[in-house]
Amino acid sequence: MADVPVSSHGGGIAAAQRWLRRRTSRAADWRPERLVAAKGDTRVSVILPARNEEPTVGPIVATIRRELVERLPLVDEVLVVDSHSTDRTGAVAAEAGARVVHQDAVFPELPPLPGKGDAMWKGLAATRGDIVVFVDADLRDFGPHFVTGLLGPLLTDPTVSFVKGAYERPLCLDGRVEKGAGGRVTELVARPLINMFWPELAGFVQPLAGEYAGRREVLELVPFVAHYGVELGLLVDLLELVGLDAMAQVDLGYRVHKHQPVPMLGRMAAQIMHTAWSRLERQRRLVATAPPSPALLQFLVEDGAAPVRVCDVRLRERPCLASLRVAARRARGRRAPTADRIGH
Ligand SMILES: O=c1ccn([C@@H]2O[C@H](COP(=O)(O)OP(=O)(O)O[C@H]3O[C@H](CO)[C@@H](O)[C@H](O)[C@H]3O)[C@@H](O)[C@H]2O)c(=O)[nH]1
Numbered sequence: 412m413a414d415v416p417v418s419s420h421g422g423g424i425a426a427a428q429r430w431l432r433r434r435t436s437r438a439a440d441w442r443p444e445r446l447v448a449a450k451g452d453t454r455v456s457v458i459l460p461a462r463n464e465e466p467t468v469g470p471i472v473a474t475i476r477r478e479l480v481e482r483l484p485l486v487d488e489v490l491v492v493d494s495h496s497t498d499r500t501g502a503v504a505a506e507a508g509a510r511v512v513h514q515d516a517v518f519p520e521l522p523p524l525p526g527k528g529d530a531m532w533k534g535l536a537a538t539r540g541d542i543v544v545f546v547d548a549d550l551r552d553f554g555p556h557f558v559t560g561l562l563g564p565l566l567t568d569p570t571v572s573f574v575k576g577a578y579e580r581p582l583c584l585d586g587r588v589e590k591g592a593g594g595r596v597t598e599l600v601a602r603p604l605i606n607m608f609w610p611e612l613a614g615f616v617q618p619l620a621g622e623y624a625g626r627r628e629v630l631e632l633v634p635f636v637a638h639y640g641v642e643l644g645l646l647v648d649l650l651e652l653v654g655l656d657a658m659a660q661v662d663l664g665y666r667v668h669k670h671q672p673v674p675m676l677g678r679m680a681a682q683i684m685h686t687a688w689s690r691l692e693r694q695r696r697l698v699a700t701a702p703p704s705p706a707l708l709q710f711l712v713e714d715g716a717a718p719v720r721v722c723d724v725r726l727r728e729r730p731c732l733a734s735l736r737v738a739a740r741r742a743r744g745r746r747a748p749t750a751d752r753i754g755h
Pocket residue numbers: 459460461462463464494525526527528530546547548549619620621622639640641642643668669670671679
């Protein structure tokens with residue numbers, strides 16, 4: 412494929428390249444002892460959304476507790492949000508020392524929603540940290556540098572609001588390891604979409620990485636897409652809210668995780684496309700005559716047959732937590748005017 416001449420790159424790509432040089436660091440740049448000194452009174456919460464991650468959630472939680480709670484006082488709370496698991500994820504996480512909440516037990520008055528983004532939003536609501544770190548619960552090679560790397564820019568630079576993990580992603584299938592071949596939805600869907608519509612974000616090496624951290628005051632001001640669109644939604648919304656220079660990325664090295672089957676990746680891709688559509692509409696860059704179809708018809712080859720399945724991939728999202736808290740306070744004020752108002 413021919414290179415595009417530099418002069419015809421939009422300003423967005425040029426901004427992304429400048430940002431890449433200025434705002435990218437490596438996990439090894441952030442010595443944990445230096446971070447403990449920089450932390451002061453800042454409280455740090457680590458949240459793991461987890462659905463059926465019995466084999467990996469325990470070692471991840473145990474490592475965080477041993478290295479970053481007991482050996483070094485860097486992390487103040489570790490929360491696992493059990494996202495409708497049907498295995499022993501919750502029990503294993505609790506045995507390893509995490510606080511565990513069930514996704515639907517947070518804001519039980521709201522209609523339940525499935526999905527990773529919803530689990531993260533519930534985790535944000537159920538924790539107190541000034542800085543919140545999200546880590547996927549299916550990592551096979553987890554080390555404390557995943558957390559310390561993400562905390563580095565946030566604990567040492569008040570102008571940074573959000574930090575995303577970057578890494579090399581092998582594809583490990585059937586005992587074979589293919590270097591750089593992982594992240595199929597990233598490469599085939601998310602990266603092209605980002606370059607087309609939000610080129611300033613093109614410097615994020617792993618825009619769909621599930622490992623990232625942010626300041627609560629900022630994370631509570633953006634909505635969370637309930638499904639796998641959550642990563643793209645957050646990047647686009649945070650770009651609008653805080654600007655590119657308040658975002659950073661940290662190279663965390665190498666990441667091995669549980670690969671999902673292709674039909675599942677198809678659904679993930681569709682959810683990401685719906686998220687992109689919603690942001691383009693919200694930013695008034697798309698005037699649609701009709702909404703996109705919420706259905707994805709898939710052909711699943713099972714036992715030699717090819718059953719057809721229709722999946723609902725429409726966008727569902729949770730509002731920004733800050734607005735929900737204001738609404739809840741108002742409602743409480745209406746119900747119990749005297750006690751509530753005197754106390755606050
Ligand atoms: O309904 C769900 C689905 C997943 N998860 C958890 O979310 C994490 C990531 O999910 P996974 O299914 O392993 O996603 P990947 O196939 O690894 O997808 C990548 O791309 C997704 C789309 O952006 C991101 O959400 C992921 O973090 C990123 O790792 C894991 O801890 C899951 O257990 C939930 O908590 N609830």
